[in-house]
Amino acid sequence: MIANRRASKWEDSQPEAGGTRSSASRIAGRRPTDMDELPSNTSAPPPTDSGGSREASMSNIAAASAFTVADRRKMRNNVEISQESYAPLNISSRTFAFDELAAATRNLSPECFLGEGGFACVYKGCLQDGQVVAVKLMHKNGSRHRQFIVEALMLSHLDHPNLVNLIGYCLDSDRPLLVYEYMPLGSLEDHLHDLPLDREPLDWNTRMKIAVGAAKGLEYLHDEANPPVIYRDFKPSNILLVGEYHPKLSDFGLAKHAPTGGKSHVTTNIRGTAGFCAPEYVMSGHLTKKSDIYSFGVVFLELITGRKVVDSTRPPGEQNLVEWAKPLFGDRRKFIKLADPRLRGQFPEGVLYGALAVAAMCLQGDAAARPPIGDVVIALSLLADKAYNPNPNAKYDTRVKE
Numbered sequence: 001m002i003a004n005r006r007a008s009k010w011e012d013s014q015p016e017a018g019g020t021r022s023s024a025s026r027i028a029g030r031r032p033t034d035m036d037e038l039p040s041n042t043s044a045p046p047p048t049d050s051g052g053s054r055e056a057s058m059s060n061i062a063a064a065s066a067f068t069v070a071d072r073r074k075m076r077n078n079v080e081i082s083q084e085s086y087a088p089l090n091i092s093s094r095t096f097a098f099d100e101l102a103a104a105t106r107n108l109s110p111e112c113f114l115g116e117g118g119f120a121c122v123y124k125g126c127l128q129d130g131q132v133v134a135v136k137l138m139h140k141n142g143s144r145h146r147q148f149i150v151e152a153l154m155l156s157h158l159d160h161p162n163l164v165n166l167i168g169y170c171l172d173s174d175r176p177l178l179v180y181e182y183m184p185l186g187s188l189e190d191h192l193h194d195l196p197l198d199r200e201p202l203d204w205n206t207r208m209k210i211a212v213g214a215a216k217g218l219e220y221l222h223d224e225a226n227p228p229v230i231y232r233d234f235k236p237s238n239i240l241l242v243g244e245y246h247p248k249l250s251d252f253g254l255a256k257h258a259p260t261g262g263k264s265h266v267t268t269n270i271r272g273t274a275g276f277c278a279p280e281y282v283m284s285g286h287l288t289k290k291s292d293i294y295s296f297g298v299v300f301l302e303l304i305t306g307r308k309v310v311d312s313t314r315p316p317g318e319q320n321l322v323e324w325a326k327p328l329f330g331d332r333r334k335f336i337k338l339a340d341p342r343l344r345g346q347f348p349e350g351v352l353y354g355a356l357a358v359a360a361m362c363l364q365g366d367a368a369a370r371p372p373i374g375d376v377v378i379a380l381s382l383l384a385d386k387a388y389n390p391n392p393n394a395k396y397d398t399r400v401k402e
Contacts, residue, residue: 093156094168094179101125101135101170101177108137119147119253124182133167136178147253148176154252158225162217164240164250183248185241188214188299192236193308201340204347206245207303208355208384213247214239215380218296219373221255222289228258230266230287234295235276235309236302258289275309275320280367290367296376297362301325304355306340322363329360346390354383 104125105112112123120136127133138148148169155166170177185191188210191202202210214234221229232254240250259266265286270277278294281287298309301321307314309321318324328334335353339345358379364370371379 093152093166096168096170096172096177096179098170098172098177100127101179103128104133105135120178125179131167132182134180134182136180138175138177140175148178150255151252152176152178154229154255158221158229158252160217160220160224161246162213162220162248164248180250181242183240183242183250185243185245187237188239188241188247188303189236191241191245192302192306201306201342202245202303203390204343204351204388205384208351208380210239210241210245210247211300211303211355212377212380212384214249214299215296215373215377217247217249218292219377221249222258222292222373227260228289230256230258230289231292231295232256232287233272233276234292234299235273236299239299256287275322278367279365288367289373290370293362293370293373293376294367296373297359297370298322300355300362301338301359304340304352304359305338306342326360326363329356346388348386348388351383351386351388354379358383 102108104127105123108121108123112125114122114124114134116122120138123135123137125133125135152166152169155163164183165181167179167181169179195201218231218234221231229252231249231252233251234249238249238251240248242248254271256266256268265288267285268287270282270285272281272295274282276295276298278291281291298321301307302309305321305325307321307324310319311321312319325338328338332353335356336349338356339347339352358371358376361369361371362376
């Protein structure tokens, strides 16, 4: 789809897929592995402000920023080809010139670098009008440009408070760029896993708020978007946060339109992040809305337990979150063992039981038995309405109740 063009100096400095991860998707120990078809887990969410991986990538980013006026002239020679390649697309977002985004990011300065993944590097930028944005520069691999097309088309026609806002795009170079609203709090993963010792974990009310908002974003994609959309990459690093922990879904490069015309599923190559993908999708490549429901269940279980989907630092039998939790779902007396110990009992037990029931329904092996996302939103909204007032003097007991 993209014609072959001469590479500029800054293009050659960028890593291929499978290089350094963004800080938002780092996981200590053994992380969830990505499917062979596409390393989705390396896809850097646009607006994260963490810096854990900056040192590892700084030499690449420094080289990336060292492009010259001559390099930009070379790129301009390719503009006609680039624009023709994308001309048939109906992307209803603002068009930026490359010079605008170069100025906004101080020529892709290392100080503006936010993260990178298999598809793109992400930079913090400030437009001429003062608006702070996140600029996503696609890697040079031509197949990555397909991700740009999918993401730009999807987001330019979707509008919901729980979806990240695509501000615009740039084709004025040999690699496309996407411009997003900036999300200063980073991703859910940044606030859930590998926290510094001096940082408080998310409280129960905030976790429920994030779960409800993320579910509403998924509900919009499944039930309100026309045509409906299967997200296919629901995971903590793709749930971005702003303000008072308001969640927004990001990174739509793997999204697919849901089946229509009486079809039950979409058959596609298996892409996504292992551990979050529904078992029937992994086995057959059959993708449905219920595949997203399973992924939601995994993330919701992470919110409840504070555990990673895969963690090799835990004892045998506890390294896979879903496999560890499922036997406990069947015994209400053991539900307390599933609560994040960092909460120290600061949660309403009745609401915990209800939340675990929702997670268990979403994680059923039979896709048809999983609830539609609308039912999940209703259930979680009712649970979240029961706000919890923490009691710092309460004693925390994790023993199984008789």
